[in-house]
Amino acid sequence: AQSVTQLDSHVSVSEGTPVLLRCNYSSSYSPSLFWYVQHPNKGLQLLLKYTSAATLVKGINGFEAEFKKSETSFHLTKPSAHMSDAAEYFCVVSDPSVWNKFYFGSGTKLNVKP
């Protein structure tokens, strides 16, 4: 069975400092992994995806994530936070044995202080 654990429900950083949002997954198969961002009262926007190609994945808005199979992790990072990064972030794993069904993490709310 697939599952996703986001290790922090809230993260607070200062503008211009690095961002680290942590995600661990459990998968019976070679997983596809995703990070989505959701701004208040908006839908989810795809930030980046890992689908068994390069383990370091670059996404939009300067975000990147590294797939580490040995640690079953897919942490999201950004070198320098911007005020506009304040949002909720979801780590997702898909299950290829069940029509690529999505399993969502519980979300991490990122606060960016001026």
Next chain:
Amino acid sequence: DVKVTQSSRYLVKRTGEKVFLECVQDMDHENMFWYRQDPGLGLRLIYFSYDVKMKEKGDIPEGYSVSREKKERFSLILESASTNQTSMYLCASSKRPAPEQFFGPGTRLTVL
């Protein structure tokens, strides 16, 4: 760019009303999904469709039905709305075999 649109951003209905939530995608995607999102419960799959007129129950289908008469349109129906269906409803689509889903802006439904 993929575009998924939902018919309303905000909707207020009364208990017992029949409610239709519409979702349209413009990228010829085979798969379409309806989720609801609630604080503390996260995103939960209500129904999905892998083709016209085809549907599968998700994790929480009770109290909902769906309709997919055209490939680009997927409707969620609340036959008799109840207050516990107050929620944010998100539609998504994907193109086989790629797994990534593209989400609409959401409909915040309040049932009074």
